[in-house]
Amino acid sequence: AQSVTQLDSHVSVSEGTPVLLRCNYSSSYSPSLFWYVQHPNKGLQLLLKYTSAATLVKGINGFEAEFKKSETSFHLTKPSAHMSDAAEYFCVVSENTGNQFYFGTGTSLTVIP
């Protein structure tokens, strides 16, 4: 069965410091993994995706994530937080068994000036 666990519901960082948003997944098959960002009253925007190519994936706005199969993790990082990064972040997994996507419950990122 597929599941996604975002280990922190809220993360606060100071502007200019690194960001780490953690995601663990369970999957019976080779998964595809995605990170999305949602700003207030907006839809979800794709940050990056992993689809069995390079394990270190670079996305938009300076974000990147590393797929670690042995740890079943796909953590999202950014070297230096910006005020505009304050938003909700979702980790998502899909498998090659169908058209469904499985969402984590989200991590709210606060950036302190």
Next chain:
Amino acid sequence: DVKVTQSSRYLVKRTGEKVFLECVQDMDHENMFWYRQDPGLGLRLIYFSYDVKMKEKGDIPEGYSVSREKKERFSLILESASTNQTSMYLCASSSEGYNQPQHFGDGTRLSIL
């Protein structure tokens, strides 16, 4: 760029009314999805469609139906609106294939009074 357009950003209806939420995508995507998003519960799948006139129930289909008469349009119908259907509704589309990301509309915030 893919554009997913939801017909209303904000909508207020009364209990018992039949409510239609419309979603249109412009990228010829096979798959379309309806989610609702509630605080603390994340995104929950209501229905999805992988082809014209095809539909599959998601995790919470009760009280909802859908229609997909044309490839670009996916409608969500609340047959008899109730106050517990007050929520943010998000539409998404994707190309066929589990490694293809979803593209989201900006959402409809629906209030049932």
